[in-house]
Amino acid sequence: xxxxxxxxxxxxxxxxxxxxxxxxxxxxxxxxxxxxxxxxxxxxxxxxxxxxxxxxxxxxxxxxxxxxxxx
Numbered sequence: 486x487x488x489x490x491x492x493x494x495x496x497x498x499x500x501x502x503x504x505x506x507x508x509x510x511x512x513x514x515x516x517x518x519x520x521x522x523x524x525x526x527x528x529x530x531x532x533x534x535x536x537x538x539x540x541x542x543x544x545x546x547x548x549x550x551x552x553x554x555x556x
Contacts (some may be wrong), residue, residue, distance in 0.1 A: 496542070503540065506532045 494509040508530045513522040 501539075503536045504533055504542065506530065 490511050492509055492511045494507060496504055497506040497508075499505045508528065510526050510528040513525040513527045
């Protein structure tokens with residue numbers, strides 16, 4: 486992924502306020518070396534069940550976030 490890649494995401498909550506799914510997507514162009522992915526979108530749909538306890542989601546401390554990638 487490039488530093489300027491924009492990721493869209495949607496959180497879905499249960500009536501109890503727990504996350505039941507997270508769906509994220511981003512443009513595949515430039516992610517893979519093959520041109521067959523140009524113009525396509527990568528989508529990841531994660532579903533969660535059986536929460537053991539209430540959780541909260543907070544934005545990370547900006548000092549702990551980086552745009553650097555490994556690999």
